[in-house]
Amino acid sequence: MNGAQDLGGMMGFGPIQIEQDEPWFHAEWERRAFGLTLAMDATRSWNIDMSRHARESLPPAEYLTSSYYEIWTRGVERLAVAAGLVSDEELRLGQSLAEPAPIKRVLKAEDVPAVLARGGPAERPIEQPARFAVGDRVRTRNIHPRGHTRLPRYARSRIGVVELVHGAHVFPDTNAHGQGEQPEWLYTVCFSGRELWGQDADATLTVSIDAWESYLEPA
Amino acid sequence: MSQHHHHDHDDHSHLSEIELRVRALESLLVEKGYVDPAAIDALVETYEVKVGPRNGAKVVAKAWADPAYREWLRKDATAAIASLGFIGRQGEHLVAVENAPDEHNMVVCTLCSCYPWPVLGLPPVWYKSAPYRSRAVLDPRGVLAEFGVSLPETTHIRVWDSTAEVRYLVIPMRPEGTEGMGEEDLAQLVTRDSMIGTGLALQPEAMR
Numbered sequence A: 001m002n003g004a005q006d007l008g009g010m011m012g013f014g015p016i017q018i019e020q021d022e023p024w025f026h027a028e029w030e031r032r033a034f035g036l037t038l039a040m041d042a043t044r045s046w047n048i049d050m051s052r053h054a055r056e057s058l059p060p061a062e063y064l065t066s067s068y069y070e071i072w073t074r075g076v077e078r079l080a081v082a083a084g085l086v087s088d089e090e091l092r093l094g095q096s097l098a099e100p101a102p103i104k105r106v107l108k109a110e111d112v113p114a115v116l117a118r119g120g121p122a123e124r125p126i127e128q129p130a131r132f133a134v135g136d137r138v139r140t141r142n143i144h145p146r147g148h149t150r151l152p153r154y155a156r157s158r159i160g161v162v163e164l165v166h167g168a169h170v171f172p173d174t175n176a177h178g179q180g181e182q183p184e185w186l187y188t189v190c191f192s193g194r195e196l197w198g199q200d201a202d203a204t205l206t207v208s209i210d211a212w213e214s215y216l217e218p219a
Numbered sequence B: 001m002s003q004h005h006h007h008d009h010d011d012h013s014h015l016s017e018i019e020l021r022v023r024a025l026e027s028l029l030v031e032k033g034y035v036d037p038a039a040i041d042a043l044v045e046t047y048e049v050k051v052g053p054r055n056g057a058k059v060v061a062k063a064w065a066d067p068a069y070r071e072w073l074r075k076d077a078t079a080a081i082a083s084l085g086f087i088g089r090q091g092e093h094l095v096a097v098e099n100a101p102d103e104h105n106m107v108v109c110t111l112c113s114c115y116p117w118p119v120l121g122l123p124p125v126w127y128k129s130a131p132y133r134s135r136a137v138l139d140p141r142g143v144l145a146e147f148g149v150s151l152p153e154t155t156h157i158r159v160w161d162s163t164a165e166v167r168y169l170v171i172p173m174r175p176e177g178t179e180g181m182g183e184e185d186l187a188q189l190v191t192r193d194s195m196i197g198t199g200l201a202l203q204p205e206a207m208r
Helices: A028-041 A048-056 A060-064 A068-082 A088-093 A109-118 A193-197 B017-031 B037-050 B053-065 B067-075 B077-082 B130-135 B140-146 B183-187 B192-196
Strands: A137-140 A159-169 A184-192 A205-212 A216-218 B093-098 B103-108 B156-161 B166-171
Touching: A028 A048, A028 A068, A028 B017, A028 B037, A048 A068, A068 A088, A068 B017, A088 B017, A109 B037, A137 A184, A159 A205, A159 B093, A184 A193, A193 A205, B017 B037, B053 B067, B053 B093, B053 B166, B053 B183, B053 B192, B067 B077, B067 B093, B077 B093, B093 B103, B103 B140, B103 B166, B130 B140, B140 B156, B166 B192
Parallel strands: A205 B156, B093 B166, B103 B156
Antiparallel strands: A137 A159, A137 A216, A159 A184, A184 A205
Protein backbone atom coordinates (compact mmCIF):
# COMPACT_ATOMS: atom_id res chain seq x y z
CA MET A 1 0.00 0.00 0.00
CA ASN A 2 1.04 3.57 -0.58
CA GLY A 3 1.54 4.26 3.12
CA ALA A 4 3.70 6.58 5.17
CA GLN A 5 6.39 3.93 5.49
CA ASP A 6 7.34 4.39 1.82
CA LEU A 7 9.69 7.30 2.48
CA GLY A 8 12.23 7.12 -0.35
CA GLY A 9 12.51 10.48 -2.11
CA MET A 10 10.30 12.47 0.27
CA MET A 11 11.54 15.88 1.38
CA GLY A 12 11.18 18.17 4.33
CA PHE A 13 12.02 15.89 7.27
CA GLY A 14 15.01 18.04 8.22
CA PRO A 15 18.55 17.06 9.14
CA ILE A 16 19.52 13.59 10.30
CA GLN A 17 19.65 13.48 14.10
CA ILE A 18 22.97 11.81 14.79
CA GLU A 19 23.56 10.85 18.41
CA GLN A 20 27.09 10.24 19.65
CA ASP A 21 27.56 7.12 21.80
CA GLU A 22 23.95 6.21 21.29
CA PRO A 23 22.61 3.62 23.76
CA TRP A 24 20.90 0.50 22.41
CA PHE A 25 17.67 1.59 24.06
CA HIS A 26 16.63 5.04 25.24
CA ALA A 27 14.18 3.93 27.95
CA GLU A 28 13.12 0.81 29.79
CA TRP A 29 9.82 0.67 27.87
CA GLU A 30 11.79 0.42 24.60
CA ARG A 31 13.55 -2.68 25.94
CA ARG A 32 10.22 -4.25 26.85
CA ALA A 33 8.58 -3.27 23.52
CA PHE A 34 11.51 -4.74 21.59
CA GLY A 35 11.55 -7.98 23.59
CA LEU A 36 7.74 -8.32 23.49
CA THR A 37 7.76 -7.96 19.72
CA LEU A 38 10.40 -10.66 19.22
CA ALA A 39 8.83 -12.95 21.82
CA MET A 40 5.42 -12.66 20.14
CA ASP A 41 6.99 -13.23 16.70
CA ALA A 42 8.36 -16.48 18.14
CA THR A 43 4.83 -17.71 18.95
CA ARG A 44 4.35 -18.12 15.18
CA SER A 45 0.93 -16.45 15.40
CA TRP A 46 1.94 -14.34 12.39
CA ASN A 47 4.87 -13.96 10.00
CA ILE A 48 7.38 -11.17 9.39
CA ASP A 49 5.42 -9.79 6.44
CA MET A 50 2.25 -9.58 8.52
CA SER A 51 4.30 -7.75 11.19
CA ARG A 52 5.60 -5.23 8.70
CA HIS A 53 2.17 -4.70 7.23
CA ALA A 54 0.63 -4.16 10.67
CA ARG A 55 3.12 -1.34 11.31
CA GLU A 56 3.05 0.14 7.85
CA SER A 57 -0.71 0.28 7.55
CA LEU A 58 -0.98 2.60 10.54
CA PRO A 59 -2.62 5.88 9.50
CA PRO A 60 0.14 8.05 7.96
CA ALA A 61 -0.16 10.82 10.55
CA GLU A 62 0.19 8.25 13.34
CA TYR A 63 3.12 6.47 11.66
CA LEU A 64 5.08 9.66 11.08
CA THR A 65 4.62 11.02 14.60
CA SER A 66 5.40 7.79 16.46
CA SER A 67 8.87 6.69 17.51
CA TYR A 68 10.07 3.38 16.15
CA TYR A 69 9.28 1.27 19.20
CA GLU A 70 5.89 2.98 19.50
CA ILE A 71 5.19 1.73 15.99
CA TRP A 72 6.33 -1.75 17.00
CA THR A 73 4.08 -1.66 20.07
CA ARG A 74 1.06 -0.65 17.98
CA GLY A 75 1.99 -3.38 15.52
CA VAL A 76 1.97 -6.10 18.20
CA GLU A 77 -1.36 -4.83 19.56
CA ARG A 78 -2.97 -4.96 16.13
CA LEU A 79 -1.53 -8.38 15.32
CA ALA A 80 -2.58 -9.88 18.65
CA VAL A 81 -6.14 -8.62 18.17
CA ALA A 82 -6.28 -9.80 14.55
CA ALA A 83 -4.99 -13.24 15.57
CA GLY A 84 -7.72 -13.49 18.22
CA LEU A 85 -5.19 -13.66 21.05
CA VAL A 86 -6.49 -10.57 22.90
CA SER A 87 -9.40 -8.14 22.65
CA ASP A 88 -9.33 -4.35 22.40
CA GLU A 89 -10.93 -4.18 25.82
CA GLU A 90 -8.22 -6.39 27.33
CA LEU A 91 -5.55 -4.19 25.78
CA ARG A 92 -7.17 -1.10 27.23
CA LEU A 93 -7.25 -2.63 30.70
CA GLY A 94 -3.97 -4.52 30.50
CA GLN A 95 -5.90 -7.42 31.99
CA SER A 96 -7.23 -10.72 30.75
CA LEU A 97 -11.03 -11.01 30.52
CA ALA A 98 -11.21 -14.33 28.70
CA GLU A 99 -9.44 -17.67 28.49
CA PRO A 100 -6.22 -17.52 26.49
CA ALA A 101 -6.40 -18.66 22.87
CA PRO A 102 -4.41 -21.73 21.84
CA ILE A 103 -0.89 -20.72 20.79
CA LYS A 104 1.70 -22.64 18.80
CA ARG A 105 4.68 -21.94 21.01
CA VAL A 106 5.75 -19.85 23.99
CA LEU A 107 9.37 -18.70 23.79
CA LYS A 108 11.38 -19.74 26.84
CA ALA A 109 14.47 -17.83 27.93
CA GLU A 110 16.67 -20.88 27.45
CA ASP A 111 15.50 -21.20 23.83
CA VAL A 112 16.31 -17.60 22.89
CA PRO A 113 19.85 -18.26 21.56
CA ALA A 114 18.69 -21.14 19.34
CA VAL A 115 15.65 -19.26 18.03
CA LEU A 116 17.71 -16.18 17.18
CA ALA A 117 20.43 -18.31 15.58
CA ARG A 118 17.87 -20.04 13.39
CA GLY A 119 16.36 -16.73 12.29
CA GLY A 120 13.82 -16.83 9.50
CA PRO A 121 15.47 -17.71 6.20
CA ALA A 122 13.28 -16.50 3.32
CA GLU A 123 14.80 -18.56 0.51
CA ARG A 124 12.65 -21.42 -0.81
CA PRO A 125 13.04 -24.11 -3.46
CA ILE A 126 11.40 -23.27 -6.78
CA GLU A 127 10.80 -25.34 -9.89
CA GLN A 128 10.48 -22.77 -12.63
CA PRO A 129 13.70 -21.22 -13.91
CA ALA A 130 14.52 -17.57 -13.32
CA ARG A 131 12.99 -15.33 -15.97
CA PHE A 132 15.85 -12.82 -15.82
CA ALA A 133 19.64 -13.08 -15.70
CA VAL A 134 22.41 -10.76 -14.55
CA GLY A 135 22.75 -7.90 -17.05
CA ASP A 136 19.14 -8.03 -18.29
CA ARG A 137 17.28 -4.76 -18.70
CA VAL A 138 13.98 -4.78 -16.84
CA ARG A 139 11.19 -2.35 -16.13
CA THR A 140 9.44 -2.31 -12.77
CA ARG A 141 5.68 -2.48 -12.98
CA ASN A 142 3.51 0.50 -12.24
CA ILE A 143 1.49 -1.10 -9.46
CA HIS A 144 -0.35 0.39 -6.50
CA PRO A 145 -1.62 -2.59 -4.52
CA ARG A 146 -3.93 -1.85 -1.62
CA GLY A 147 -2.21 -4.55 0.38
CA HIS A 148 1.41 -5.07 1.37
CA THR A 149 4.18 -4.58 -1.17
CA ARG A 150 7.96 -4.12 -1.10
CA LEU A 151 8.19 -2.19 -4.36
CA PRO A 152 8.82 1.42 -3.31
CA ARG A 153 6.95 4.15 -5.17
CA TYR A 154 10.12 5.89 -6.30
CA ALA A 155 11.18 2.75 -8.18
CA ARG A 156 7.92 1.97 -9.99
CA SER A 157 7.78 2.07 -13.78
CA ARG A 158 11.55 2.55 -14.00
CA ILE A 159 14.11 0.83 -16.21
CA GLY A 160 17.01 -0.88 -14.48
CA VAL A 161 19.53 -3.67 -14.88
CA VAL A 162 19.61 -6.96 -12.99
CA GLU A 163 22.80 -7.07 -10.93
CA LEU A 164 22.27 -10.07 -8.62
CA VAL A 165 20.00 -13.11 -8.68
CA HIS A 166 19.29 -14.24 -5.12
CA GLY A 167 17.24 -17.41 -5.58
CA ALA A 168 13.54 -17.68 -4.83
CA HIS A 169 12.27 -15.88 -1.74
CA VAL A 170 8.94 -15.80 0.09
CA PHE A 171 6.69 -13.24 -1.63
CA PRO A 172 5.70 -10.62 0.97
CA ASP A 173 2.71 -9.34 -1.01
CA THR A 174 0.85 -12.62 -0.45
CA ASN A 175 2.52 -13.79 2.77
CA ALA A 176 1.47 -10.60 4.58
CA HIS A 177 -2.18 -11.46 3.96
CA GLY A 178 -2.18 -15.15 4.82
CA GLN A 179 -2.22 -16.10 1.13
CA GLY A 180 0.83 -18.31 1.35
CA GLU A 181 4.53 -17.87 0.72
CA GLN A 182 4.27 -18.21 -3.09
CA PRO A 183 8.07 -17.91 -3.50
CA GLU A 184 9.39 -15.98 -6.49
CA TRP A 185 12.84 -15.30 -7.87
CA LEU A 186 14.40 -12.26 -6.22
CA TYR A 187 16.74 -9.88 -8.03
CA THR A 188 18.84 -6.86 -7.16
CA VAL A 189 17.93 -4.30 -9.81
CA CYS A 190 20.06 -1.17 -10.33
CA PHE A 191 18.73 2.15 -11.56
CA SER A 192 20.67 5.23 -12.50
CA GLY A 193 19.97 8.27 -10.36
CA ARG A 194 18.71 10.03 -13.50
CA GLU A 195 16.25 7.26 -14.31
CA LEU A 196 14.76 7.63 -10.83
CA TRP A 197 15.01 11.37 -10.21
CA GLY A 198 15.38 13.03 -13.60
CA GLN A 199 18.08 15.02 -15.32
CA ASP A 200 19.01 17.09 -12.28
CA ALA A 201 20.03 13.98 -10.34
CA ASP A 202 23.60 13.26 -9.28
CA ALA A 203 25.19 11.70 -12.38
CA THR A 204 27.36 9.42 -10.22
CA LEU A 205 24.39 7.89 -8.39
CA THR A 206 23.10 4.34 -8.75
CA VAL A 207 20.35 2.99 -6.52
CA SER A 208 19.27 -0.63 -6.26
CA ILE A 209 16.25 -2.33 -4.83
CA ASP A 210 15.61 -6.03 -4.28
CA ALA A 211 12.67 -6.91 -6.51
CA TRP A 212 10.57 -10.06 -6.79
CA GLU A 213 10.05 -11.39 -10.30
CA SER A 214 6.41 -10.35 -10.56
CA TYR A 215 7.44 -6.72 -9.93
CA LEU A 216 9.42 -6.84 -13.21
CA GLU A 217 8.88 -7.10 -16.94
CA PRO A 218 11.47 -7.21 -19.74
CA ALA A 219 12.56 -3.78 -21.02
CA MET B 1 6.81 11.66 25.06
CA SER B 2 9.68 11.52 27.50
CA GLN B 3 8.19 14.10 29.85
CA HIS B 4 8.00 12.94 33.40
CA HIS B 5 5.37 14.39 35.70
CA HIS B 6 5.70 13.36 39.29
CA HIS B 7 2.55 13.02 41.35
CA ASP B 8 2.06 11.00 44.45
CA HIS B 9 -1.60 10.02 44.21
CA ASP B 10 -1.08 7.11 41.82
CA ASP B 11 1.75 4.64 41.44
CA HIS B 12 1.73 4.95 37.65
CA SER B 13 1.06 8.65 37.30
CA HIS B 14 4.68 9.40 36.50
CA LEU B 15 4.57 7.11 33.48
CA SER B 16 4.07 8.46 29.98
CA GLU B 17 1.29 7.21 27.73
CA ILE B 18 3.60 4.88 25.82
CA GLU B 19 5.15 3.54 29.03
CA LEU B 20 1.67 2.68 30.32
CA ARG B 21 0.73 1.17 26.99
CA VAL B 22 3.76 -1.13 26.85
CA ARG B 23 3.30 -2.09 30.48
CA ALA B 24 -0.37 -2.96 29.87
CA LEU B 25 0.56 -4.99 26.79
CA GLU B 26 3.25 -6.95 28.61
CA SER B 27 1.01 -7.64 31.65
CA LEU B 28 -1.75 -8.89 29.41
CA LEU B 29 0.44 -11.11 27.21
CA VAL B 30 2.16 -12.57 30.28
CA GLU B 31 -1.15 -13.14 32.09
CA LYS B 32 -2.47 -14.94 29.00
CA GLY B 33 0.61 -17.14 29.02
CA TYR B 34 1.80 -16.07 25.56
CA VAL B 35 5.02 -14.47 26.75
CA ASP B 36 7.58 -15.43 29.37
CA PRO B 37 9.08 -12.24 30.83
CA ALA B 38 12.41 -14.03 31.27
CA ALA B 39 12.53 -14.52 27.49
CA ILE B 40 12.13 -10.76 27.03
CA ASP B 41 15.05 -10.23 29.41
CA ALA B 42 17.14 -12.74 27.44
CA LEU B 43 16.28 -11.10 24.10
CA VAL B 44 17.18 -7.64 25.39
CA GLU B 45 20.40 -8.88 26.95
CA THR B 46 21.42 -10.52 23.68
CA TYR B 47 21.22 -7.27 21.74
CA GLU B 48 22.50 -5.02 24.53
CA VAL B 49 25.50 -7.13 25.49
CA LYS B 50 26.34 -9.88 23.02
CA VAL B 51 25.69 -8.59 19.49
CA GLY B 52 27.01 -5.37 18.02
CA PRO B 53 29.20 -3.71 15.40
CA ARG B 54 32.36 -5.30 16.83
CA ASN B 55 31.17 -8.45 15.06
CA GLY B 56 31.09 -6.67 11.71
CA ALA B 57 34.46 -5.05 12.44
CA LYS B 58 35.99 -8.52 12.79
CA VAL B 59 34.57 -9.49 9.41
CA VAL B 60 35.98 -6.36 7.76
CA ALA B 61 39.40 -6.69 9.39
CA LYS B 62 39.62 -10.30 8.27
CA ALA B 63 38.65 -9.31 4.72
CA TRP B 64 41.39 -6.66 4.74
CA ALA B 65 44.03 -9.03 6.07
CA ASP B 66 43.15 -12.30 4.38
CA PRO B 67 42.67 -12.34 0.57
CA ALA B 68 41.14 -15.83 0.60
CA TYR B 69 38.55 -14.73 3.16
CA ARG B 70 37.81 -11.60 1.14
CA GLU B 71 37.16 -13.75 -1.91
CA TRP B 72 34.84 -16.01 0.09
CA LEU B 73 33.01 -12.94 1.40
CA ARG B 74 32.50 -11.71 -2.16
CA LYS B 75 31.12 -15.05 -3.32
CA ASP B 76 29.08 -16.11 -0.28
CA ALA B 77 28.97 -13.55 2.51
CA THR B 78 26.39 -15.51 4.51
CA ALA B 79 28.72 -18.52 4.79
CA ALA B 80 31.90 -16.49 5.23
CA ILE B 81 30.32 -14.47 8.04
CA ALA B 82 28.75 -17.58 9.63
CA SER B 83 32.25 -19.09 9.80
CA LEU B 84 33.07 -16.42 12.41
CA GLY B 85 29.97 -17.37 14.41
CA PHE B 86 27.74 -14.48 13.30
CA ILE B 87 24.43 -15.98 12.24
CA GLY B 88 20.69 -15.73 12.63
CA ARG B 89 17.85 -13.29 12.69
CA GLN B 90 18.18 -10.43 10.19
CA GLY B 91 21.36 -11.99 8.84
CA GLU B 92 19.92 -14.99 7.03
CA HIS B 93 20.97 -13.72 3.59
CA LEU B 94 24.03 -11.47 3.64
CA VAL B 95 25.82 -9.67 0.83
CA ALA B 96 29.10 -7.80 1.39
CA VAL B 97 29.72 -4.79 -0.85
CA GLU B 98 33.21 -3.36 -1.13
CA ASN B 99 34.14 0.27 -1.35
CA ALA B 100 36.83 1.27 -3.83
CA PRO B 101 38.49 4.56 -4.77
CA ASP B 102 35.92 5.05 -7.54
CA GLU B 103 32.86 3.59 -5.82
CA HIS B 104 31.26 4.20 -2.43
CA ASN B 105 28.47 1.98 -1.13
CA MET B 106 25.73 3.06 1.25
CA VAL B 107 22.85 1.04 2.71
CA VAL B 108 19.32 2.13 3.59
CA CYS B 109 15.91 0.61 4.09
CA THR B 110 13.45 3.18 2.78
CA LEU B 111 10.43 1.02 3.70
CA CYS B 112 11.29 0.08 7.30
CA SER B 113 14.60 -0.52 9.07
CA CYS B 114 16.16 -3.65 7.57
CA TYR B 115 19.69 -3.95 8.96
CA PRO B 116 22.18 -6.83 9.36
CA TRP B 117 21.69 -7.52 13.08
CA PRO B 118 24.23 -10.35 13.54
CA VAL B 119 27.09 -8.14 12.34
CA LEU B 120 25.98 -4.64 13.37
CA GLY B 121 23.51 -5.18 16.22
CA LEU B 122 20.32 -3.13 16.34
CA PRO B 123 20.17 -0.05 14.12
CA PRO B 124 20.69 3.45 15.52
CA VAL B 125 17.66 5.74 15.69
CA TRP B 126 18.83 7.85 12.74
CA TYR B 127 18.93 4.79 10.47
CA LYS B 128 15.26 4.12 11.23
CA SER B 129 14.23 7.76 10.95
CA ALA B 130 12.42 9.61 8.18
CA PRO B 131 15.25 12.07 7.39
CA TYR B 132 17.71 9.28 6.54
CA ARG B 133 15.25 6.90 4.88
CA SER B 134 13.77 9.62 2.66
CA ARG B 135 17.01 11.21 1.49
CA ALA B 136 19.55 8.38 1.27
CA VAL B 137 18.23 7.33 -2.15
CA LEU B 138 17.69 10.86 -3.50
CA ASP B 139 20.58 12.89 -2.15
CA PRO B 140 23.22 10.56 -0.70
CA ARG B 141 25.96 13.17 -0.97
CA GLY B 142 23.87 15.55 1.11
CA VAL B 143 23.36 12.78 3.65
CA LEU B 144 27.09 11.98 3.70
CA ALA B 145 27.89 15.66 4.28
CA GLU B 146 25.77 15.56 7.44
CA PHE B 147 27.95 12.68 8.62
CA GLY B 148 31.04 14.74 7.83
CA VAL B 149 31.94 12.61 4.83
CA SER B 150 32.96 14.33 1.61
CA LEU B 151 33.89 12.18 -1.37
CA PRO B 152 35.50 13.26 -4.65
CA GLU B 153 32.91 14.41 -7.22
CA THR B 154 33.98 11.59 -9.50
CA THR B 155 33.38 8.85 -6.92
CA HIS B 156 30.41 6.80 -7.94
CA ILE B 157 27.77 6.49 -5.20
CA ARG B 158 26.00 3.15 -4.99
CA VAL B 159 22.97 3.02 -2.69
CA TRP B 160 21.47 -0.33 -1.70
CA ASP B 161 17.81 -0.11 -0.62
CA SER B 162 17.20 -3.34 1.34
CA THR B 163 13.63 -4.03 0.29
CA ALA B 164 13.77 -7.83 0.76
CA GLU B 165 15.34 -10.17 3.35
CA VAL B 166 18.83 -9.69 1.90
CA ARG B 167 21.04 -7.62 4.21
CA TYR B 168 24.03 -5.62 3.03
CA LEU B 169 27.33 -5.04 4.83
CA VAL B 170 29.66 -2.37 3.46
CA ILE B 171 33.36 -3.27 3.49
CA PRO B 172 35.04 0.13 3.83
CA MET B 173 38.38 0.83 2.17
CA ARG B 174 41.40 -0.17 4.21
CA PRO B 175 43.13 3.02 5.36
CA GLU B 176 46.63 3.74 4.16
CA GLY B 177 49.49 3.23 6.58
CA THR B 178 47.98 0.05 8.02
CA GLU B 179 50.36 -2.39 6.35
CA GLY B 180 51.53 -5.01 8.78
CA MET B 181 48.77 -4.34 11.30
CA GLY B 182 47.11 -7.46 12.72
CA GLU B 183 43.40 -8.20 12.48
CA GLU B 184 42.66 -7.13 16.04
CA ASP B 185 44.22 -3.72 15.52
CA LEU B 186 42.61 -3.33 12.12
CA ALA B 187 39.19 -4.07 13.62
CA GLN B 188 39.64 -1.05 15.89
CA LEU B 189 39.58 1.17 12.78
CA VAL B 190 36.22 -0.16 11.60
CA THR B 191 33.27 1.93 12.80
CA ARG B 192 29.59 1.04 12.65
CA ASP B 193 28.92 3.88 10.23
CA SER B 194 31.72 2.75 7.93
CA MET B 195 29.87 -0.56 7.55
CA ILE B 196 26.58 1.22 6.71
CA GLY B 197 28.38 3.51 4.30
CA THR B 198 27.73 6.76 6.16
CA GLY B 199 31.30 6.83 7.40
CA LEU B 200 34.82 5.80 6.47
CA ALA B 201 37.24 3.61 8.38
CA LEU B 202 39.36 5.51 10.90
CA GLN B 203 42.94 6.48 10.07
CA PRO B 204 45.54 4.64 12.15
CA GLU B 205 46.69 7.96 13.67
CA ALA B 206 43.26 8.22 15.31
CA MET B 207 44.13 5.19 17.42
CA ARG B 208 47.33 6.58 18.89
